[in-house]
Amino acid sequence: MAAVSVAATAPSARGARSRRRPSVWAVFWLVLGALYFLVPLYSVAQFSLEVGPGRYGFHWYAQIFADPQFSSSFLLSLRLALETMAISMVLMVPTVYWVHLKIPRLRPTMDMIAILPFVVPPVALVVGLSGVFDVFPALLSSSQILALMYVILALPFTYRSLDAGMRAIDVKTLTEAAQSVGSSWWRTLLFVIVPNVRSAMLGAMFLTLAIVMGEYTISSLLLYNTFAVYIYYIGNTEAYQAAALAIISFLLTWVAMGGIFLVSRFTGGRQQVQIGATR
Amino acid sequence: MRSRAPAPSEPAQGTEPDATRGPALVAGPEPPRPRGAGRGARRKGRASAWRWLGVLPFFAYTTLFLLVPTIELIVKSFEGPKGSFSTANVSRLFSGEYLSAYATSVELSAITAAAGGLFGLFIAYGAVHGRLPAFIRPLLSTFSGVAANFAGIPLAFAFIATLGPTGVVTSLLNRAGLHIYNHGFTIFGMAGLSLTYIYFQFPLMILIISPTLEGLRAEWREAAQNLGATPAQYWRHVGLPLILPGLLGSTVLLFGNAFSAYATPYALTAGYINLVPVQIGAILQGNVTVPNPQLGDALAFGMIVIIAVAVTLYVLLQRRAARWLP
Numbered sequence: 001m002a003a004v005s006v007a008a009t010a011p012s013a014r015g016a017r018s019r020r021r022p023s024v025w026a027v028f029w030l031v032l033g034a035l036y037f038l039v040p041l042y043s044v045a046q047f048s049l050e051v052g053p054g055r056y057g058f059h060w061y062a063q064i065f066a067d068p069q070f071s072s073s074f075l076l077s078l079r080l081a082l083e084t085m086a087i088s089m090v091l092m093v094p095t096v097y098w099v100h101l102k103i104p105r106l107r108p109t110m111d112m113i114a115i116l117p118f119v120v121p122p123v124a125l126v127v128g129l130s131g132v133f134d135v136f137p138a139l140l141s142s143s144q145i146l147a148l149m150y151v152i153l154a155l156p157f158t159y160r161s162l163d164a165g166m167r168a169i170d171v172k173t174l175t176e177a178a179q180s181v182g183s184s185w186w187r188t189l190l191f192v193i194v195p196n197v198r199s200a201m202l203g204a205m206f207l208t209l210a211i212v213m214g215e216y217t218i219s220s221l222l223l224y225n226t227f228a229v230y231i232y233y234i235g236n237t238e239a240y241q242a243a244a245l246a247i248i249s250f251l252l253t254w255v256a257m258g259g260i261f262l263v264s265r266f267t268g269g270r271q272q273v274q275i276g277a278t279r
Numbered sequence: 280m281r282s283r284a285p286a287p288s289e290p291a292q293g294t295e296p297d298a299t300r301g302p303a304l305v306a307g308p309e310p311p312r313p314r315g316a317g318r319g320a321r322r323k324g325r326a327s328a329w330r331w332l333g334v335l336p337f338f339a340y341t342t343l344f345l346l347v348p349t350i351e352l353i354v355k356s357f358e359g360p361k362g363s364f365s366t367a368n369v370s371r372l373f374s375g376e377y378l379s380a381y382a383t384s385v386e387l388s389a390i391t392a393a394a395g396g397l398f399g400l401f402i403a404y405g406a407v408h409g410r411l412p413a414f415i416r417p418l419l420s421t422f423s424g425v426a427a428n429f430a431g432i433p434l435a436f437a438f439i440a441t442l443g444p445t446g447v448v449t450s451l452l453n454r455a456g457l458h459i460y461n462h463g464f465t466i467f468g469m470a471g472l473s474l475t476y477i478y479f480q481f482p483l484m485i486l487i488i489s490p491t492l493e494g495l496r497a498e499w500r501e502a503a504q505n506l507g508a509t510p511a512q513y514w515r516h517v518g519l520p521l522i523l524p525g526l527l528g529s530t531v532l533l534f535g536n537a538f539s540a541y542a543t544p545y546a547l548t549a550g551y552i553n554l555v556p557v558q559i560g561a562i563l564q565g566n567v568t569v570p571n572p573q574l575g576d577a578l579a580f581g582m583i584v585i586i587a588v589a590v591t592l593y594v595l596l597q598r599r600a601a602r603w604l605p
Contacts, residue, residue: 026409029401030419033481036398037426040437040478043447047440091340098333106334113341115594119587120349121539123556124579126563128348128355135343152344210428216542217556221563231432232546243440246433250425257424261417 041250047243060244064234073230076143080226081212083147085205088158091151093201096162097193100171107163114159117152122217125149129222143224150212157211158204165200166193202263210256214249349583355576368577376553377574381581384538384555387469391476392533398477399484400526406485407492420489423482430479435546438475442466467548475547476540480533487532491525491600528596535589539582555582 049056064070099106120128129149132139139145171193178188194201216228231249235242359365371377405411406419441448443466452459464470495518503513541556548557555578561567562575569575
């Protein structure tokens with residue numbers, strides 16, 4: 001896991017540059033990188049489409065989609081993703097807003113806490129979970145615990161995205177303006193702050209989708225049949241269907257990343273492409 | 280329909296403070312904001328109590344689901360079989376298969392951080408300074424986002440389809456007369472695992488090193504050239520010193536990224552390669568017999584210590600980098 005950010009907008013006016021010829025080394029490394037990216041995808045796509053020697057089709061995909069285990073595991077992961085997004089936003093948007101508005105000196109502490117999920121890898125979190133179960137024994141028997149843990153996995157990205165979003169607007173002035181016309185705290189938050197940081201929120205939510213749909217470590221160790229656990233299970237028994245699932249999973253990653261990219265395009269902000277996959 | 284509030288300071292593209300700062304996980308200190316003047320001391324005191332209430336849910340949540348598990352596993356690491364204090368678990372980490380698990384994990388993470396880091400650096404440098412068409416940059420960062428996030432179980436399958444015994448590239452090489460599986464290569468071994476890790480390592484490097492490279496201004500290179508510097512001299516005395524903190528910091532982050540990976544090695548090597556996360560997973564699943572269950576806690580504690588050192592280094596180097604480059 002790691003955290004990262006890179007602005008995904010076109011570089012500023014470089015008209016003069018583009019007229020010069022590209023460097024040979026730049027093209028060489030770019031092509032090599034593209035090959036490294038594409039060859040495994042091409043290979044797994046070929047596997048997933050190979051029905052017989054020299055014959056290709058969507059047979060394995062059809063089998064996967066007909067498998068009731070596929071839909072149940074996929075829907076479980078999707079439900080967990082939506083729950084994780086909801087909890088993350090309800091918890092983090094008011095918190096980050098409040099810190100920016102009222103307690104800016106708390107920001108270094110928040111930064112520190114937001115790094116912690118990197119320091120404590122998912123497998124270690126599972127090891128320590130028995131402590132939480134001692135406090136709330138009921139959590140042990142429900143898949144809800146996964147969504148609660150995924151909020152922690154997504155925390156670094158959610159926090160960073162919202163923090164950057166709030167920094168880009170003048171939280172204080174907006175709040176004072178809203179309150180001077182009689183808006184309450186909650187109205188200010190919902191109708192003034194949220195619309196202004198919606199691209200940061202959407203970016204964080206798409207990344208959460210990518211994280212949760214691929215999460216294997218916690219769900220497999222806690223014995224829940226999420227989508228990634230299902231993919232692993234199929235991989236042990238059906239190689240061709242597993243290849244089809246790898247492609248489906250790759251497309252899901254594209255949906256999430258493409259979402260972030262589009263959000264940045266349509267809102268005009270410098271949204272960040274971020275990395276949060278659980279390996 | 281849109282209830283967009285007036286935003287007096289919507290930033291123009293590129294002027295957002297974060298956009299140029301690069302991959303800092305920790306934001307720099309906030310400039311002090313002027314406080315509202317003329318507030319009574321009494322009101323201030325009451326307000327500050329309310330202020331802390333606003334962050335209570337967040338702290339309660341992170342305490343329960345992040346701090347409690349962490350403290351729990353640290354305490355258990357130092358617990359004997361009967362619940363008394365003991366360093367037996369932790370000292371067991373320094374011998375036999377556990378020590379070799381740490382060694383293998385560190386080796387794998389270091390190799391893939393270095394190789395993936397260099398590969399990513401070259402691509403990113405080419406994209407930033409290689410006079411490529413303007414559409415390459417946003418395309419590259421989106422593709423890198425996808426590649427860096429496409430990991431875990433599906434990635435393992437993709438590499439088995441590529442370089443497995445019957446993989447596409449393996450058969451291609453076989454037809455060309457190069458039988459890699461006769462020369463000791465296997466996708467399920469260290470080399471195969473390293474190649475798989477590099478798939479998510481180099482895009483990550485592209486994403487985190489690009490802002491640093493953007494800070495390397497063309498004028499500095501031209502100035503060096505005008506003073507008669509060779510390219511080697513420019514890199515030795517100007518370029519490298521400038522990007523070094525960012526470069527090292529990013530590499531350290533890649534190290535931590537590989538070190539905590541569990542799903543990819545588990546799916547690829549089925550536990551044959553002795554890595555710390557896989558060991559912990561096996562203990563949790565009850566697949567291996569261990570002297571006592573607290574050993575899993577101790578192993579996880581060791582991981583946290585190593586990653587904490589890596590992340591601390593990253594943060595420090597990032598601060599250093601932020602001093603030189605915008």
